[in-house]
Amino acid sequence: xxxxxxxxxxxxxxxxxxxxxxxxxxxxxxxxxxxxxxxxxxxxxxxxxxxxxxxxxxxxxxxxxxxxxxxxxxxxxxxxxxxxxxxxxxxxxxxxxxxxxxxxxxxxxxxxxxxxxxxxxxxxxxxxxxxxxxxxxxxxxxx
Amino acid sequence: xxxxxxxxxxxxxxxxxxxxxxxxxxxxxxxxxxxxxxxxxxxxxxxxxxxxxxxxxxxxxxxxxxxxxxxxxxxxxxxxxxxxxxxxxxxxxxxxxxxxxxxxxxxxxxxxxxxxxxxxxxxxxxxxxxxxxxxxxxxxxxxxxxxxxxxxxxxxxxxxxxxxxxxxxxxxxxxxxxxxxxxxxxxxxxxxxxxxxxxxxxxxxxxxxxxxxxxxxxxxxxxxxxxxxxxxxxxxxxxxxxxxxxxxxxxxxxxxxxxxxxxxxxxxxxxxxxxxxxxxxxxxxxxxxxxxxxxxxxxxxxxxxxxxxxxxxxxxxxxxxxxxxxxxxxxxxxxxxxxxxxxxxxxxxxxxxxxxxxxxxxxxxxxxxxxxxxxxxxxxxxxxxxxxxxxx
Numbered sequence: 001x002x003x004x005x006x007x008x009x010x011x012x013x014x015x016x017x018x019x020x021x022x023x024x025x026x027x028x029x030x031x032x033x034x035x036x037x038x039x040x041x042x043x044x045x046x047x048x049x050x051x052x053x054x055x056x057x058x059x060x061x062x063x064x065x066x067x068x069x070x071x072x073x074x075x076x077x078x079x080x081x082x083x084x085x086x087x088x089x090x091x092x093x094x095x096x097x098x099x100x101x102x103x104x105x106x107x108x109x110x111x112x113x114x115x116x117x118x119x120x121x122x123x124x125x126x127x128x129x130x131x132x133x134x135x136x137x138x139x140x141x142x143x
Numbered sequence: 144x145x146x147x148x149x150x151x152x153x154x155x156x157x158x159x160x161x162x163x164x165x166x167x168x169x170x171x172x173x174x175x176x177x178x179x180x181x182x183x184x185x186x187x188x189x190x191x192x193x194x195x196x197x198x199x200x201x202x203x204x205x206x207x208x209x210x211x212x213x214x215x216x217x218x219x220x221x222x223x224x225x226x227x228x229x230x231x232x233x234x235x236x237x238x239x240x241x242x243x244x245x246x247x248x249x250x251x252x253x254x255x256x257x258x259x260x261x262x263x264x265x266x267x268x269x270x271x272x273x274x275x276x277x278x279x280x281x282x283x284x285x286x287x288x289x290x291x292x293x294x295x296x297x298x299x300x301x302x303x304x305x306x307x308x309x310x311x312x313x314x315x316x317x318x319x320x321x322x323x324x325x326x327x328x329x330x331x332x333x334x335x336x337x338x339x340x341x342x343x344x345x346x347x348x349x350x351x352x353x354x355x356x357x358x359x360x361x362x363x364x365x366x367x368x369x370x371x372x373x374x375x376x377x378x379x380x381x382x383x384x385x386x387x388x389x390x391x392x393x394x395x396x397x398x399x400x401x402x403x404x405x406x407x408x409x410x411x412x413x414x415x416x417x418x419x420x421x422x423x424x425x426x427x428x429x430x431x432x433x434x435x436x437x438x439x440x441x442x443x444x445x446x447x448x449x450x451x452x453x454x455x456x457x458x459x460x461x462x463x464x465x466x467x468x469x470x471x472x473x474x475x476x477x478x479x480x481x482x483x484x485x486x487x488x489x490x491x492x493x494x495x496x497x498x499x500x501x502x503x504x505x506x507x508x509x510x511x512x513x514x515x516x517x518x519x520x521x522x523x524x525x526x527x528x529x530x531x532x533x534x535x
Binding site: 082106 | 150152153155156157471472473474475477478479492495496499500502503506511512513515516517518519527528529530531532533
């Protein structure tokens with residue numbers, strides 16, 4: 001079957017994990033039931049911190065990216081950190097959910113991990129300047 | 144040894160931040176050309192005066208502008224441009240104040256210069272309009288008849304005498320040392336130039352390590368003494384001379400793991416080149432000017448011991464500030480420390496913003512990639528697809 005070459009293909013969890021291990025060999029990933037969990041250190045530059053990050057992906061759903069350590073909240077002090085889905089569990093907003101920036105036909109290793117890497121890069125700059133230089137969209141605030 | 148814990152990648156990145164910041168500190172080419180145009184115009188005006196014309200006044204830069212070690216004064220947009228106005232035919236027998244006055248009088252004869260003129264102990268200052276961001280300090284100088292190597296003497300208004308000076312000789316001395324090539328095992332600069340994977344920031348052309356070192360020391364000094372004890376801050380010529388002597392000794396005697404190691408060693412060994420002699424039970428400090436016989440840059444330390452103390456205090460602080468930087472975690476901490484201790488908020492911020500802008504440029508052009516173990520890079524690795532950070 002050459003199904004995986006079709007544009008609307010869906011990469012299997014095994015292929016996703018394989019690609020992650022190839023591109024980021026220092027991380028560790030497992031597939032449990034229909035869920036892929038990958039964790040590894042992401043360091044945007046040599047003098048940046050290494051951020052231990054967990055990516056959870058249920059086949060066909062939007063992956064979630066959570067920072068295990070260091071605590072982003074501690075680093076940010078009492079400020080609200082931009083581009084987080086949740087300030088509480090520190091999940092990163094890496095793509096527009098409706099704009100097809102991410103789809104199941106994309107590899108996590110080519111999208112989510114590099115995006116997280118740039119996120120951390122802008123985050124460290126934001127910590128000093130309070131300016132988010134990475135662009136992005138904030139959802140309208142609900143009243 | 145500081146920075147021992149740094150990997151080569153870290154050294155390279157840190158070194159390139161230093162480079163970017165130093166570029167912010169110095170006179171730009173445009174400012175340099177602007178200054179040159181202005182002082183050449185002053186030179187022309189002086190030489191057209193009846194009184195000075197026979198003396199063939201010739202204006203040229205001295206100090207940091209001629210050494211390539213300019214540093215913008217902290218919190219200001221203005222540069223001091225130090226100039227010598229060499230006058231022929233006058234002799235040591237002439238009154239120093241008379242020669243100084245003759246230059247001032249000619250400047251006063253020009254309506255424009257007259258409004259900008261301010262007297263200095265050794266000459267005159269022209270304060271240009273704020274928009275040009277510079278002022279010119281003009282020191283008249285005449286040939287030193289007692290000097291065998293082309294030295295000059297300059298008038299000192301307070302002391303009412305001629306003081307020996309050899310600006311061109313000093314530049315030559317400094318340039319010769321600056322051109323000495325160190326033996327480096329890992330060169331941050333070469334690595335940046337050759338790297339297949341370009342870590343950010345991308346390669347930039349460096350000037351000599353010695354010159355960068357002097358700029359770093361001068362700005363660190365400015366910041367260290369900004370609010371306290373500023374009258375006792377070590378003067379630039381002392382920092383420049385000690386750095387050159389330290390560099391000369393180190394480069395000719397050893398090899399270095401990296402350029403950063405060399406830079407740090409130069410700084411660490413600065414005090415080794417202060418001669419301390421005990422005369423009549425009194426400690427006296429001596430930092431000879433190698434190009435002007437009898438000139439001791441540390442002369443004032445011997446009448447104002449608090450200045451010597453301030454130097455040693457500052458030097459200790461430089462070392463411990465480097466140690467703090469080595470312990471910094473994250474680019475945010477690094478940026479904060481560099482701003483607080485070495486370079487000041489503004490110039491550090493500009494350099495870091497430029498760095499982020501360089502990353503953004505590659506992100507827009509889709510030439511940004513992520514390499515395992517390296518982080519953001521260009522050329523190879525996993526290309527970063529376009530994305531939009533979402534969420535509040």
